[in-house]
Amino acid sequence: MPRPTEATREEVASETRQRLLDAAAEEFAREGYVGANINRISQAAGFAKGTVYNYFPSKHALMLALIDETAAAHVDFVLRRVEAEPDPVRRLKQFFGAGFAFVERNPARARVIISALYGPDDEFKTQVYEAYKLLLVTIAQDILDAGVAGGDFRPIDRDVVTALLMTVYLGSCSQLGPGGKIWLDPSQVTTFALDGIRLRERPRDDEV
Amino acid sequence: MPRPTEATREEVASETRQRLLDAAAEEFAREGYVGANINRISQAAGFAKGTVYNYFPSKHALMLALIDETAAAHVDFVLRRVEAEPDPVRRLKQFFGAGFAFVERNPARARVIISALYGPDDEFKTQVYEAYKLLLVTIAQDILDAGVAGGDFRPIDRDVVTALLMTVYLGSCSQLGPGGKIWLDPSQVTTFALDGIRLRERPRDDEV
Amino acid sequence: MPRPTEATREEVASETRQRLLDAAAEEFAREGYVGANINRISQAAGFAKGTVYNYFPSKHALMLALIDETAAAHVDFVLRRVEAEPDPVRRLKQFFGAGFAFVERNPARARVIISALYGPDDEFKTQVYEAYKLLLVTIAQDILDAGVAGGDFRPIDRDVVTALLMTVYLGSCSQLGPGGKIWLDPSQVTTFALDGIRLRERPRDDEV
Amino acid sequence: MPRPTEATREEVASETRQRLLDAAAEEFAREGYVGANINRISQAAGFAKGTVYNYFPSKHALMLALIDETAAAHVDFVLRRVEAEPDPVRRLKQFFGAGFAFVERNPARARVIISALYGPDDEFKTQVYEAYKLLLVTIAQDILDAGVAGGDFRPIDRDVVTALLMTVYLGSCSQLGPGGKIWLDPSQVTTFALDGIRLRERPRDDEV
DNA sequence: CATGAATGAGGATTCATTCAT
DNA sequence: TATGAATGAATCCTCATTCAT
Numbered sequence: 001m002p003r004p005t006e007a008t009r010e011e012v013a014s015e016t017r018q019r020l021l022d023a024a025a026e027e028f029a030r031e032g033y034v035g036a037n038i039n040r041i042s043q044a045a046g047f048a049k050g051t052v053y054n055y056f057p058s059k060h061a062l063m064l065a066l067i068d069e070t071a072a073a074h075v076d077f078v079l080r081r082v083e084a085e086p087d088p089v090r091r092l093k094q095f096f097g098a099g100f101a102f103v104e105r106n107p108a109r110a111r112v113i114i115s116a117l118y119g120p121d122d123e124f125k126t127q128v129y130e131a132y133k134l135l136l137v138t139i140a141q142d143i144l145d146a147g148v149a150g151g152d153f154r155p156i157d158r159d160v161v162t163a164l165l166m167t168v169y170l171g172s173c174s175q176l177g178p179g180g181k182i183w184l185d186p187s188q189v190t191t192f193a194l195d196g197i198r199l200r201e202r203p204r205d206d207e208v
Numbered sequence: 209m210p211r212p213t214e215a216t217r218e219e220v221a222s223e224t225r226q227r228l229l230d231a232a233a234e235e236f237a238r239e240g241y242v243g244a245n246i247n248r249i250s251q252a253a254g255f256a257k258g259t260v261y262n263y264f265p266s267k268h269a270l271m272l273a274l275i276d277e278t279a280a281a282h283v284d285f286v287l288r289r290v291e292a293e294p295d296p297v298r299r300l301k302q303f304f305g306a307g308f309a310f311v312e313r314n315p316a317r318a319r320v321i322i323s324a325l326y327g328p329d330d331e332f333k334t335q336v337y338e339a340y341k342l343l344l345v346t347i348a349q350d351i352l353d354a355g356v357a358g359g360d361f362r363p364i365d366r367d368v369v370t371a372l373l374m375t376v377y378l379g380s381c382s383q384l385g386p387g388g389k390i391w392l393d394p395s396q397v398t399t400f401a402l403d404g405i406r407l408r409e410r411p412r413d414d415e416v
Numbered sequence: 417m418p419r420p421t422e423a424t425r426e427e428v429a430s431e432t433r434q435r436l437l438d439a440a441a442e443e444f445a446r447e448g449y450v451g452a453n454i455n456r457i458s459q460a461a462g463f464a465k466g467t468v469y470n471y472f473p474s475k476h477a478l479m480l481a482l483i484d485e486t487a488a489a490h491v492d493f494v495l496r497r498v499e500a501e502p503d504p505v506r507r508l509k510q511f512f513g514a515g516f517a518f519v520e521r522n523p524a525r526a527r528v529i530i531s532a533l534y535g536p537d538d539e540f541k542t543q544v545y546e547a548y549k550l551l552l553v554t555i556a557q558d559i560l561d562a563g564v565a566g567g568d569f570r571p572i573d574r575d576v577v578t579a580l581l582m583t584v585y586l587g588s589c590s591q592l593g594p595g596g597k598i599w600l601d602p603s604q605v606t607t608f609a610l611d612g613i614r615l616r617e618r619p620r621d622d623e624v
Numbered sequence: 625m626p627r628p629t630e631a632t633r634e635e636v637a638s639e640t641r642q643r644l645l646d647a648a649a650e651e652f653a654r655e656g657y658v659g660a661n662i663n664r665i666s667q668a669a670g671f672a673k674g675t676v677y678n679y680f681p682s683k684h685a686l687m688l689a690l691i692d693e694t695a696a697a698h699v700d701f702v703l704r705r706v707e708a709e710p711d712p713v714r715r716l717k718q719f720f721g722a723g724f725a726f727v728e729r730n731p732a733r734a735r736v737i738i739s740a741l742y743g744p745d746d747e748f749k750t751q752v753y754e755a756y757k758l759l760l761v762t763i764a765q766d767i768l769d770a771g772v773a774g775g776d777f778r779p780i781d782r783d784v785v786t787a788l789l790m791t792v793y794l795g796s797c798s799q800l801g802p803g804g805k806i807w808l809d810p811s812q813v814t815t816f817a818l819d820g821i822r823l824r825e826r827p828r829d830d831e832v
Numbered sequence: 833c834a835t836g837a838a839t840g841a842g843g844a845t846t847c848a849t850t851c852a853t
Numbered sequence: 854t855a856t857g858a859a860t861g862a863a864t865c866c867t868c869a870t871t872c873a874t
Contacts, residue, residue: 016858032328034242038844048860050847059844118326118382120240160396163383164376171375174326188368195403224833246869256835258872267869432837448744450658454865464839469866534742534798536656576812583795584788590742591787604784611819640854662848672856674851683848 017055019045024066029111033063033119064127067116070109071131077102079138088147089198093190095139096169100186103173114174136162153198168193225263227253232274237319241271241327272335275324278317279339285310287346296355301398303347304377308394311381322382344370376401433471435461440482445527449479449535480543483532486525487547493518495554504563505614509606511555512585516602519589530590552578569614584609641679643669648690653735657687657743688751691740694733695755701726703762712771713818719763720793720814727797738798760786777822792817 023045027036038059039049056062081098085091103110116124140162147153172184231253235244246267247257264270289306293299311318324332348370355361380392439461443452454475458468472478497514501507519526532540556578563569588600647669651660662683663673680686705722709715727734740748764786771777796808 030328032240032242034240035328037842047858050845050860051858053845053847054858114326115328118322120238120243120323157396160392161400163392164380164397164400167379167383168372168376171379172372175371175375184368184371188365189372192369192372245867257870258835259833261870262833446744448656448658450656451744453863466839466866466868467837469868470837475865530742531744534738536654536659536739573812576808577816579799579808580792580796580813580816583799584791587791587795588788591791600784600787604781605788608785608788611822661846673849674856675854677849678854 016045016047016051020047020052020055020062021066021069024062025070025106025108025112028063028066028115029108032115033059033121033124038062060123063112063116063124066109066112067124067127068131070106070113071128073106074102074109074113075132075135078135082138083142088143088150088152089194091143092147092165092194095143095165096186096190096193099169100173100189110173114170117170136166139165165193224253224255224259228255228260228263228270229274229277232270233278233314233316233320236271236274236323237316240323241329241332246270268331271320271324271332274317274320275332275335276339278314278321279336281314282307282310282317282321283340283343286343290346291350296351296358296360297402299351300355300373300402303351303373304394304398304401307377308381308397318381322378325378344374347373373401432461432463432467436463436468436471436478437482437485440478441486441522441524441528444479444482444531445524448531449475449537449540454478476539479528479532479540482525482528483540483543484547486522486529487544489522490518490525490529491548491551494551498554499558504559504566504568505610507559508563508581508610511559511581512602512606512609515585516589516605526589530586533586552582555581581609640669640671640675644671644676644679644686645690645693648686649694649730649732649736652687652690652739653732656739657745657748662686684747687736687740687748690733690736691748691751692755694730694737695752697730698726698733698737699756699759702759706762707766712767712774712776713822715767716771716789716818717814719767719789720810720817723793724797724810724813734797738794741794760790763789789817 020041023041024036026044027041031037036059038052041062042049042052045051052062056065078095078098082091082094085094113128116128119125140158144153144156144158144161148155148158168189172186172189175183228249231249232244234252235249239245244267246260249270250257250260253259260270264273286303286306290299290302293302321336324336327333348366352361352364352366352369356363356366376397380394380397383391436457439457440452442460443457447453452475454468455465457478458465461467468478472481494511494514498507498510501510529544532544535541556574560569560572560574560577564571564574584605588605591599644665647665648660650668651665655661660683662676665686666673666676669675676686680689702719702722706715706718709718737752740752743749764782768777768780768782768785772779772782792813796810796813799807
């Protein structure tokens with residue numbers, strides 16, 4: 001058992017790091033990576049400029065850490081809910097539902113991810129892809145493959161549709177209205193996406 | 209009628225302006241707006257730094273002009289082809305087909321528009337919305353409304369679906385592989401989008 | 417024939433560069449390379465901070481340019497006077513005499529060279545060696561080799577003695593009293609050095 | 625007599641201080657005073673940053689202490705050996721021999737002294753002069769004065785030659801090859817210096 | 833119209849130093 | 854005594870912008 005002071009010290013360091021990441025998320029979301037200002041980040045976190053550099057070796061590394069931390073929380077949040085669902089159709093709905101919920105709870109983080117994806121820095125893009133790989137695999141296998149096998153979905157190109165679903169998801173997320181609310185109704189987006197892939201023997205009228 | 213020298217002078221000025229815009233498109237696409245460098249732009253266009261300021265009052269104004277010019281060409285290119293089609297379904301296919309064609313011919317311009325949309329500057333976003341308004345209206349009225357009225361599409365929320373179609377289009381455009389090729393097959397994207405809205409009494413097998 | 421304005425522009429640029437180098441010499445001499453401040457250099461030269469970067473890509477490059485320029489002037493100044501002398505002994509005297517004269521006229525430049533040689537940056541050292549190579553070769557060949565061949569000097573290790581002569585010269589130069597005067601009398605230094613190598617009437621063989 | 629714990633405490637403190645000085649010597653030698661990093665020094669010594677400040681009030685004071693400690697060891701090492709010799713010529717040889725031996729055993733310390741002498745900080749220079757005063761006095765009196773009085777050396781300006789001998793010594797020391805070896809052979813340097821002052825068989829009076 | 837020298841605000845980063853534990 | 858988190862002054866460098874030619 002570590003000495004109390006040791007435990008406390010680590011907690012404080014962890015707490016500081018977290019506050020810096022939170023402040024960085026806000027700043028990067030509002031100003032973009034290049035426009036973000038390290039001094040404002042540390043001030044917003046309640047520290048002096050230098051403290052950022054006690055935790056992250058550079059602005060670039062801070063961004064990478066933020067991407068990693070955000071992606072880990074995001075993937076974890078969505079996957080838990082997706083995998084709790086019994087069948088592919090419900091899972092797809094959860095993918096959108098939980099995804100939008102995460103974005104509404106963490107609008108700044110979401111913006112950072114999206115701007116990393118559409119911004120000019122290839123290293124950020126790669127980092128995002130890596131960090132979200134598990135989510136993409138789950139969509140492809142546990143939702144699309146399973147859905148096609150089970151007769152819920154039409155035969156489709158798994159990778160193309162995975163990309164399209166992520167595209168629809170990310171695109172919807174970035175259309176935030178005032179207050180950070182997602183302007184598109186999740187259920188409408190889900191319906192649209194589901195109808196793009198669902199098998200259609202007979203009319204259905206049990207939608208969300 | 210202006211004197212020949214006048215005409216020549218205007219032509220030269222127009223030519224200079226065009227070369228500056230082309231160079232700016234490449235630079236903004238590669239570096240992002242904040243990372244773009246006015247000196248590099250002028251050098252790439254074959255001029256000295258100061259020349260940019262003879263044609264555009266600021267870097268910001270240059271970006272706005274580039275958005276306008278690109279959007280005008282883009283909208284014109286797509287609308288000509290969309291409106292040449294006789295029915296909503298074909299028009300929607302043309303929206304994607306012509307849109308992807310424009311992006312493949314003008315990858316730098318496309319990147320600029322997309323980064324403006326997903327970047328932190330709200331003024332750029334507004335400018336893009338304004339410049340593309342005519343395209344959005346055409347989708348909403350001449351494709352969706354017409355398609356619903358004609359029984360091609362299910363009753364849908366026109367504005368939501370317009371947003372979703374643009375989202376799918378833009379998202380697909382930004383997934384460029386090496387060489388600027390769009391990675392997603394236009395016909396697959398079109399099929400996906402069409403199936404999301406099409407009315408489905410009976411199975412159809414006449415797709416793209 | 418270039419246009420007058422062109423000629424003037426080049427003259428101004430050359431003049432600016434020279435003023436910056438002069439100011440840099442003073443600053444580097446007084447503060448050392450690391451302690452030197454680019455802003456102070458440009459201010460002392462009568463320009464704003466950024467102007468330095470219109471002429472030199474970095475502080476490091478400015479230092480290298482200063483070493484080169486100083487060494488070229490130094491070597492030229494000394495070699496002209498050394499080579500005007502008819503015999504090795506007089507040439508050696510001129511080496512010290514002209515060398516000390518250059519240092520007294522350019523104390524800041526001399527300090528920069530010396531601090532480059534004794535400072536921690538190996539690239540600066542290499543640059544100094546390269547820039548003074550011609551002078552070292554002249555000492556070794558046109559003074560020492562010639563003097564040994566002509567019976568003025570004892571048989572000596574040419575390279576060792578070249579190094580020792582430079583050492584004595586540089587060491588003496590760095591012992592500046594108030595006002596930048598070299599504290600050691602050139603003639604005393606010359607006598608000391610000459611006696612270290614001159615042929616004696618009878619051989620002695622009791623050395624270390 | 626202090627209590628054992630007291631004695632131990634002092635030993636530990638002394639040991640710590642010594643390790644810090646050793647690490648500082650390496651760092652100052654490699655990076656120069658301004659480029660040296662207090663954190664690296666403490667890490668290399670096996671302590672945290674703050675510990676340096678428990679032993680030295682500032683980086684500047686650490687440098688001064690290092691100069692003092694090095695000079696004291698250096699002067700002691702050389703003087704012991706010089707004063708063990710019976711006559712001025714042997715003493716002068718020992719001055720160079722022991723001096724070079726000290727430098728080869730303590731290359732980092734030697735570099736620090738030399739960079740202090742040729743660097744921009746006058747306070748360091750003064751400190752070096754003060755700390756080496758006893759050595760200079762010994763050269764001037766116990767070697768040069770004694771040698772002139774005993775007929776070994778020509779009548780010379782004692783202070784000038786003292787300065788020249790130190791110059792030759794320091795200059796030779798700073799020409800370190802790979803591995804910290806002094807590149808100039810001590811015996812050659814000694815011969816050169818001795819011949820510069822030794823009495824010749826017959827007077828010459830054709831000098832400068 | 834084209835030029836490019838000059839400007840100076842702005843920002844990332846370093847690091848000696850302090851001090852509470 | 855040892856620690857290391859926090860500090861903030863200091864500095865190199867970038868680059869949009871101006872303007873005289």
